[in-house]
Amino acid sequence: MKRQQVTVTNKAGLHARAASIFVSEAGKYESDIDVIYGETRLNAKSIMGLMSGGIGQGATIVIEANGDDEEEAVDSLVALIESGFDEED
Amino acid sequence: MIKEGIQASSGIAIAQAVVYVKQELTAEKKSIDDVQGECGRFSQAVEKSKQQLATLKEKTASEMSEEEAAIFDAHSMFLEDPEFVGAIEQSIKNDHINAEAATQAAVDQFYAMFQAMDDPYFKGRAADIQDVGNRLLRNLMGIEIMDISHLDHDVILVAKDLAPSDTATMDKVHVKGFATDVGSRTSHTAIMARSLEIPAVLGLEDITETTKNGEILIVDGITGSVIVDPTEEELKAYQQKKEKYDAYMAELAKLRDQEAVTTDGHKVKVVANIGNPKDVDGVVRNGGKGIGLYRSEFLYMNSDEMPDENKQFAAYKTVIEQFKDGDGVIIRTLDIGGDKKLPYLPLEDEMNPFLGLRAIRLCLSKPDLFKTQLRAILRASAFGKTRIMFPMIGNVDEVRQAKAILKTCMQELDAEGVDYDHQIEVGIMVEIPSAAITADIISDEVAFFSIGTNDLCQYTLAVDRMNQNVSYLYDPLHPAILRLVQNVIVQSHKKAGKFTGMCGEMAGDPVATLILLGLGLDEFSMSASSIPQVKKIIRSVSYKQAQEIANKAMTMSTGKEIRQYVQDTLNQLGIEVM
Numbered sequence: 001m002k003r004q005q006v007t008v009t010n011k012a013g014l015h016a017r018a019a020s021i022f023v024s025e026a027g028k029y030e031s032d033i034d035v036i037y038g039e040t041r042l043n044a045k046s047i048m049g050l051m052s053g054g055i056g057q058g059a060t061i062v063i064e065a066n067g068d069d070e071e072e073a074v075d076s077l078v079a080l081i082e083s084g085f086d087e088e089d
Numbered sequence: 090m091i092k093e094g095i096q097a098s099s100g101i102a103i104a105q106a107v108v109y110v111k112q113e114l115t116a117e118k119k120s121i122d123d124v125q126g127e128c129g130r131f132s133q134a135v136e137k138s139k140q141q142l143a144t145l146k147e148k149t150a151s152e153m154s155e156e157e158a159a160i161f162d163a164h165s166m167f168l169e170d171p172e173f174v175g176a177i178e179q180s181i182k183n184d185h186i187n188a189e190a191a192t193q194a195a196v197d198q199f200y201a202m203f204q205a206m207d208d209p210y211f212k213g214r215a216a217d218i219q220d221v222g223n224r225l226l227r228n229l230m231g232i233e234i235m236d237i238s239h240l241d242h243d244v245i246l247v248a249k250d251l252a253p254s255d256t257a258t259m260d261k262v263h264v265k266g267f268a269t270d271v272g273s274r275t276s277h278t279a280i281m282a283r284s285l286e287i288p289a290v291l292g293l294e295d296i297t298e299t300t301k302n303g304e305i306l307i308v309d310g311i312t313g314s315v316i317v318d319p320t321e322e323e324l325k326a327y328q329q330k331k332e333k334y335d336a337y338m339a340e341l342a343k344l345r346d347q348e349a350v351t352t353d354g355h356k357v358k359v360v361a362n363i364g365n366p367k368d369v370d371g372v373v374r375n376g377g378k379g380i381g382l383y384r385s386e387f388l389y390m391n392s393d394e395m396p397d398e399n400k401q402f403a404a405y406k407t408v409i410e411q412f413k414d415g416d417g418v419i420i421r422t423l424d425i426g427g428d429k430k431l432p433y434l435p436l437e438d439e440m441n442p443f444l445g446l447r448a449i450r451l452c453l454s455k456p457d458l459f460k461t462q463l464r465a466i467l468r469a470s471a472f473g474k475t476r477i478m479f480p481m482i483g484n485v486d487e488v489r490q491a492k493a494i495l496k497t498c499m500q501e502l503d504a505e506g507v508d509y510d511h512q513i514e515v516g517i518m519v520e521i522p523s524a525a526i527t528a529d530i531i532s533d534e535v536a537f538f539s540i541g542t543n544d545l546c547q548y549t550l551a552v553d554r555m556n557q558n559v560s561y562l563y564d565p566l567h568p569a570i571l572r573l574v575q576n577v578i579v580q581s582h583k584k585a586g587k588f589t590g591m592c593g594e595m596a597g598d599p600v601a602t603l604i605l606l607g608l609g610l611d612e613f614s615m616s617a618s619s620i621p622q623v624k625k626i627i628r629s630v631s632y633k634q635a636q637e638i639a640n641k642a643m644t645m646s647t648g649k650e651i652r653q654y655v656q657d658t659l660n661q662l663g664i665e666v667m
Binding site for chain 2: 012017020049
């Protein structure tokens with residue numbers, strides 16, 4: 001299992017566009033991937049699950065993956081969030 | 090079959106009907122035995138929905154932009170979502186219920202979850218889930234999804250009523266006219282029709298039931314009638330009438346570059362009302378030299394989130410630059426509340442929204458939101474003559490408060506070294522009777538008035554213009570309205586350099602033109618398509634004649650009497666009005 005904490009920096013948070021990019025990326029990996037936000041554990045491959053978390057700008061989340069490609073999965077998802085999803089201001 | 094309705098937008102259209110019905114979808118709950126089959130039916134509906142969304146996305150991307158197409162991607166992802174799809178499959182398998190009921194339950198569950206969120210953005214996504222859910226349900230039930238955004242031939246759109254989202258997405262090349270069950274001259278559908286310059290007859294009561302898809306329909310927006318499935322003779326007669334009308338419009342088009350001046354040299358401004366920068370084309374085509382009402386709320390309504398300062402600045406600047414050599418642009422600050430809502434700005438439900446927290450009241454209660462807009466307008470004012478107009482002013486204190494916030498914005502921009510028009514004129518929209526009656530008091534604080542007759546009539550006459558039971562009482566020529574209009578004009582003219590305009594529907598009504606001209610109105614602002622006709626009327630009389638007509642009308646006791654008198658006068662003067 002691999003876990004890493006990351007802070008959402010893009011302005012709109014994990015909203016439709018960012019959430020869909022995130023879910024697509026998560027879908028590339030075999031591992032089970034969860035996003036842990038406060039008390040709730042969300043399925044990183046489910047756009048509805050993810051969006052239902054209401055993760056806005058400034059939220060700190062933990063990405064946790066379990067499986068053969070857990071390393072790559074967590075690294076790439078953390079990098080994606082840190083990139084701010086290339087949002088324009 | 091001839092049907093009479095409300096004449097909402099002039100012109101004649103002849104085309105096949107498309108009956109646009111938004112069917113209520115009710116998923117009846119049934120027990121099923123064949124779980125395998127039901128799951129198969131569900132997957133088929135999912136696949137079909139995905140295909141439809143892919144097609145929609147492709148078309149939107151090529152005709153509009155990638156950005157606007159992205160929403161369909163988000164919808165597709167809902168259909169691939171393991172939790173959403175999984176929940177539906179689980180309840181088919183475990184509860185032995187039909188796919189429709191299982192889908193409805195999952196949609197309701199996720200809808201409620203999003204709806205309950207505090208963040209207005211996520212709250213707004215609840216509508217997307219419902220959209221996808223409805224698509225799935227329609228595909229499960231075999232109900233065709235009516236898509237009016239891409240048509241392959243000319244049509245008349247027949248509907249109960251059209252929502253802003255319908256008119257925004259519809260195929261504007263092929264929709265040649267509107268015929269609706271409900272609506273009035275001032276409803277959204279009517280305003281859209283006039284701004285798109287297509288004929289519309291509304292309030293036909295049961296046109297969606299009496300018309301079949303594909304039937305030929307004649308929409309006569311000149312008289313306000315619709316002919317369903319016309320005979321050969323009717324078709325011929327209307328084709329001739331259409332030609333005559335088009336010729337009349339061609340004659341009006343020649344007035345494009347002429348001034349709005351009376352035969353004895355009294356000049357007025359004839360300008361346009363717009364909602365979006367793209368409406369500017371129609372204004373220029375019709376010879377409008379300025380904007381008397383830029384409804385800034387459309388910028389907010391057509392957006393998923395609060396438009397920021399830069400986005401607003403860009404939109405205002407585009408319009409302002411177009412008219413910098415003309416009469417300039419009056420930007421009305423955000424007019425939200427009442428019947429206009431924003432998905433990302435939650436407002437309390439009110440018992441009486443039209444008497445509630447709307448327009449300037451809302452802006453004064455949310456200074457940050459207001460300041461963003463004022464800063465954007467100020468910055469844009471560096472690029473051409475700009476005026477600011479505050480809507481729904483009811484007393485002079487509100488003007489002072491709004492101006493104080495404006496002043497803060499100016500000081501901020503000064504400190505930041507940003508350029509703007511330091512002499513920018515501030516005015517108010519007169520739509521509450523108290524403002525019209527106290528125009529003498531308010532005129533000390535403003536450079537101009539613009540009379541918004543739609544709301545002024547509604548508030549003065551206590552008539553909901555959308556309520557068909559009382560809409561007959563809605564009359565801009567009611568003596569009470571004319572007296573208020575007269576008072577505002579007279580008071581503004583008592584102070585040097587101040588003027589009164591009108592941006593309500595009345596300003597574009599040919600029957601009101603002579604009276605308004607005679608009362609001394611300085612600026613007429615209307616839908617672009619009304620400009621040529623109003624200009625023609627103004628150019629046909631002397632100011633002296635118009636004053637006499639107005640004086641006479643002011644002595645009359647009912648709107649009906651006044652209307653008859655003006656119509657007779659137009660006939661006597663030989664002024665043809667279509």
